[in-house]
Amino acid sequence: MTLGSQNLTRLDQLFYSMRDANACFLGYPFAKDFNYEPLWRFLKFTGNNLGDPFEPGTYRVNSHAFECEVVEFFAQLFRAPDDGFWGYITNGGTEGNIYGLYLGRELYPDGVAYFSRDSHYSVSKAARLLRLEHAVVDSQSHGEINYDDLARKASNERNRPALIVANIGTTMKEGRDDTSKIRAVLRDVGVRESYVHADAALCGPYAPFLNPKPSFDFEDGADSVTISGHKFLGAPMPCGVVLARKSNVRRVMRAIDYIGSLDTTLSGSRNAYSPIVLWYAIRCLGIAGIKRMFDQCEQLAAYTADELNDRGVDAWRNPHALTVVLPPVEEGVKAKWQIATQDVSHVVVTPGTTKQQLDALIEAIANSGR
Structure with a gap:
């Protein structure tokens, strides 16, 4: 050529x-x-991470093993439950946000989504794509969600489940919502069922090391967490990681004979290079x-x-x-x-x-x- x-x-x-x-x-x-x-040589192959990274499949020109190691690294960083988590490498934070809300909708089909005005534009896009009834919550001046306004809006629908997107670093001001406080607000107004997705696109890789640590991970009450790979860690292409509780992922799992694996991701075919890049980055950095x-x-x-x-x-x-x-x-x-x-x-x-x-x-x- x-x-x-x-x-x-x-x-x-x-x-x-x-x-x-x-x-x-x-x-x-x-x-x-x-x-x-050192990774350029992989561009000689049609690397395609078809299907579930944790399951074998027919097509083997993939980097599933490295993808699993990246997921496991962040699962430990975000205090995911042992043997109770699942994840994959996405095309970026937008896909991670859509996936998190997708799992929430499948768990609570009659739920109402709540997210702040300072949320990334992909969140409102996800709500439209998933046809979720949603309410936009006011933000505080520094970008964090307004918990009083969340309480007012959620109390109007207290008999319906709440699907919350918590921003762990808003787009313009890097304001961070508190998942523990969000859970408490929902309980106080009488919402009995809820799903919390944490959008930690920029801050995720370093948030666990801050003092005080933001409340955003699985032990803090998140049901799913997404980060971007190209924002802080660095990558020549947009990419990300989404993690979720395995019990929720099982609701969307389908066996696909054509690929000899499970279909658990949004995008089906996924490039095999992003997992190698992120694996290389976390192995070099630690x-x-x-x-x-x-x-x-x-x-x-x-x-x-x-x-x-x-x-x-x-x-x-x-x-x-x-x-x-x-x-x-x-x-x-x-x-x-x-x-x-x-x-x-x-x-x-x-x-x-x-x-x-x-x-x-x-x-x-x-x-x-x-």
């Missing part, structure tokens, strides 16, 4: 464009500093490496907030957050540095972000109003 010189030139131009854009984006939570060259990366990122996030405030920019961040929140930036700064902006803008300090990049952005923001 060969390309002509014109198409080779177009590939070169695309590479340089992506390389230049990669050097100056600070508004989205994607890790930048990773090297997976717990100590993840902690070290987080400490480095948090120090830079604190530095960024302090420097912006010293320059007269009203910047802030939640405790231990890697997200620095500030007033909306001007269009030129937004375009060059790819800054996500709604009612506020934010800067996200992920692994691979350098002090030099942050200094250049701080200078651009400070000078943009002059």
Whole structure:
């Protein structure tokens, strides 16, 4: 398979464009500093993780064994029940959120979904796809769900099960909902049955090491947890991990003769490379490496907030957050540095972000109003 010189030139131009854009984006939570060259050889194969990763199947050009190890790593990190958990590697946090709410709907078909205004847009998409009756709950100013408003809305449907999405790091402010408090609110208003899904897309890999630790894992009352692989750990393609209680997964399990395995995932065919990448990352880093990366990122996030405030920019961040929140930036700064902006803008300090990049952005923001 060969390309002509014109198409080779177009590939070169695309590479340089992506390389230049990669050097100056600070508004989205994607890790930048990773090297997976030892894994390039796997691209020679049609790697397809068909079916359930924990079950044998007919098609064997897969990385199921590595996928299971990644799932088990995060199951231990998120205090999942021994032999009572299941999971798989997804195409990203959106798939994980849809899967969590799918399990909740299958458990409680007449349930009402609740999620805050600061939830990722994939949550409302999941509610529409699953045709779930839902209520959007107010958020507090720092991004965490408003528990009083949750109580008001849930009390109106106290005789129906509640399907809750708890944000463990909201999209714009990295606010963290408290699953234990959510459970308590539901009990207090008389909701007898509930399912809690924790969206820990960015914060999941490091949340267990924070002090105090956010309430979000299985022992804290979550029924499913999802993370993104490309946001903090780093991957050249979007990916994620979703974990759930095995008893709930059994409700959606189907045996498929064509693949000689069980169908338990949303996407059926799944690429075999994301599991290898995530396996490689956690094997290289280990717990100590993840902690070290987080400490480095948090120090830079604190530095960024302090420097912006010293320059007269009203910047802030939640405790231990890697997200620095500030007033909306001007269009030129937004375009060059790819800054996500709604009612506020934010800067996200992920692994691979350098002090030099942050200094250049701080200078651009400070000078943009002059």
